[in-house]
Amino acid sequence: MSALDAKLAAALSSREQRQIRRRLPDPTSSSDSSSLIDFSSNDYLSFSSSPMLRDRFLSVLSEAPDILGSGGSRLLVNGQAHNQLEVRLAHFFGSPTALLFNSGFDANAGFFACIPQQEDVVVYDEYIHASVHDGVRASRAKNAQFSFSHNCIISLRKLLLRLIDERPSLVDGTCSLFLAVESLYSMDGTFAPLAEIVELFDRYFPRGNAHLVVDEAHATGIYGPQGRGRVAQLGLEDKVLARLHTFGKALAATGAVLLTNVLIRDYLLNYARPLIYTTSLSNANIIAASCSFDMLENGVAHNVTNHHRL
Structure with a gap:
């Protein structure tokens, strides 16, 4: 066994002993589950098995001029379908602009890796998604990353007051503070205290140099008017710097959209590596996501949500 193999095997063995080793589910062990309730899936609206959504998708797909690969990075190819979806989603969510990413992970990692600048501070809920951690680690905000107790306003207030006391630049507004939360945390079903x-x-922060970034991945399609999320449900759109909505959970598609202002969108197009250095979503992916938003806008998702709550 090579040195590399020995170290990797030891790490996996340690996970095995602690009963935290990950494995893929056995695809041959599942039986007919039509009568079972699945508590492990994030297919919250059952869109992945919706005959209506399937028919809509196939109908649009059959008439689309381009359905396969996009042909390259968004910066290199004519992504007309991508542009049209971004315009539609900016209008739907009431945002100045929108930017598509291949996944919510890419969006979070790209945003937090490049938007916080030197001397800026990043604060995050202790339960924040791994993608935010990866982005923050790669950011310019070195040695300025702080967590607060999950959903605890008291813990957050104490942290903010300490940072204000220690960093005069936060008081005079010459640096920025970014706060990352999830509107709905999937592991325990708790809502972030966004209004507080x-x-x-x-x-x-009367100078407006504190910025709230909200990951709406688990609220998309479920909460807010027509499934626009918790931020929209609370009427806080103008108080949030960036909102992330993903397509791969309740919407049964692939990809994500970051809702923000024009300046940040332009900056991300120039500096967000997960966006720049990858092939963009295929045309079929764009069509699938668009069809899912059709379901939100025509009220089907609202009816499904009410049915599940009953």
Whole structure:
């Protein structure tokens, strides 16, 4: 066994002993589950098995001029379908602009790796998604990354007051603070106290240099008017710097959209490596996502949500 093999095997053995080793589910062990309730899936609206969505997707697909690969990075090819979906989603979510990513992971990692600048501070809920951690680690905000207790406004207030006391640049507005939360945390089903966070920002950062970034991955399609998420449900769109909505959970598609302002979108197009150095979503992916949003806009998702709640 080589040195590499020995180290990798030892790491996996350690996980095995702690009963945290990950494995793929056995595809041959599942039986007919039509009568079972699946608590492990994120197919919240059962769109992945929706005959209506399937028929809509196949109908649009059959008439589309391009259905296969996009042909390259968004910066290199004419992504007309991608542009059209971004315009549609910016309007749907009430955002100045929108930018597609291949996944929510890419969007979070890309945003937090390049938007926080030197001397800036990043604060995050201790339960925040791994993609935010990866982005923050790669950011310019070195030695300025702090967590607070999950959904605890008291913990957050104490942290913000300490940072204000230690960093005069936060007081005079010459540096920025970014706060990352998920509107709905999937592992325990808790909502972030978004309204209370906004109140803290208004009180302690009157210069407007504190910025809220909300991952709506698990709220997309379920909460808010026509499934627009918790931020829209609370009417806080103008208080949030960036919102992330993913297509791969309730919408049964692939990809994600980051809702933000024009300047940040332009900056991401120039510096977000997960966006620049990868082939963009295929045309079929774009069509699938668009069809899922048709379901949100025509009220089907709302009816499904009410049915599940009953």
